[in-house]
Amino acid sequence: MRSTRFKVMMSIIIILLIIMVLAMAIGFSAPQSSAMGAATTPIQAIGAQISASFNDFFGAFSKVNRLEEENAQLKKELQKRNEELIEFYQFKQQNEQMKDYLGIRDLHPDFTFEPARVISRDPTNRFYAFTIDKGTMAGVSKHDPVRNADGLVGYVIEAAPTYSVVMTVLDGGINIGAMSYRTLGADTGIVSGDITLSKDGLCRLNFLPQDCKIAVGDLIITTGIGGIFPKDMPIGTVKEIKQNQSDISVYAVIQPAADIRELRDVFVITHFDGQGGIDPEEE
């Protein structure tokens, strides 16, 4: 005889099998599963929550590692792009410089140029004198005129083997023979700097007669007299005409064509037809 326990167990198995078969055949939720589910769902939810938290916690480490790798890779890529960008701007700048150079060269075939870069300025100089990265080793010599694509900048006052110092047209010590392009030499004067104007990047055309025909907006160019500066080189435009306080002459305030205060690249004219003459500080 089989025991009562065995009979109960078999009964339960059979009942469960019947429920299972019926549930599968009819499609209702098995009550034992529902009951178990009802009991276990909150626990499962808590377990899932804990698991998710664990997953998030430990997953974060692996994510951080992955993000770090990605970040390093992106940084490398960005660095490469930046280097390419710097190279691009350098080429662009060189290209612009060469275009300026070729433009001036076409206009003045007798000029021999030496492109140079402004490397520093003396903060105690009130006329924006600057140092360039070319010297006697590059063929630059004292008194060579310096210009950029826009116009005359100044001339070399000191030429060392590897650098040169340039005095600008804003300097009160410079004297450049100049005339109006419009009046074609009817009124000539001397361009020189002025301490009261240099701060604003302006200079003066001095010694003009009272009845001069120069007008505001006229282009002022070099006369070429003296042999230091080539003829017909643009200096700037007339901004204002004023009466000189010390004598009967008038003077014109000139806005230089080149922005002297913001120069970066210039050309030293190491040779031109008619070069050689008196010191422009004594002209």
Place this chain on the structure above:
Amino acid sequence: VQKQNRLRYALHAISLLILFLMQGTRGLTVEIFGVAPLLLIPFSVCIGMFEHEVAGASFGFAAGLLWDVNAGGWPGFNAIMLMIFGWLCGWLITNLIRNNFLSAFLLTGGSLAVYSVLHWLFFYCLAGYDNAAYAFWHFDAVQAVYSLLCVIPMYFSIRFFMKVMRAL
């Protein structure tokens, strides 16, 4: 001690180069009323104060030589001036006055005043420029005051650096 001295001087030299570049390059310092500060004068004074007169004179001389490269005009003017400032400040601190911020401020002020007046005298008055007085009041005086303010960060930076070096 010798190794420490070498390291200290090497760092002074690097500081000098950085300040020289800052002083000579437009855009690396802020311009106020159209003037940039003279960083090498407060530097020479501070080095003279924290080291001794020989080191002050040497660094002042080196700073002046570098400055003269950009200056044109009278080569050697800045080298002589800064060497004297460095030596004098070192000697005064060693023998007469205490090394504190007030001393640095007064010594830098005095050095800047002497430099500005002599620079103006030699490069504007005697050079025959018109409106030389305008140049002094609108440029030299403003620049001297602006440069004097630079002694504040410079003095405390060098003092901090010297303390760190002594602690090593």
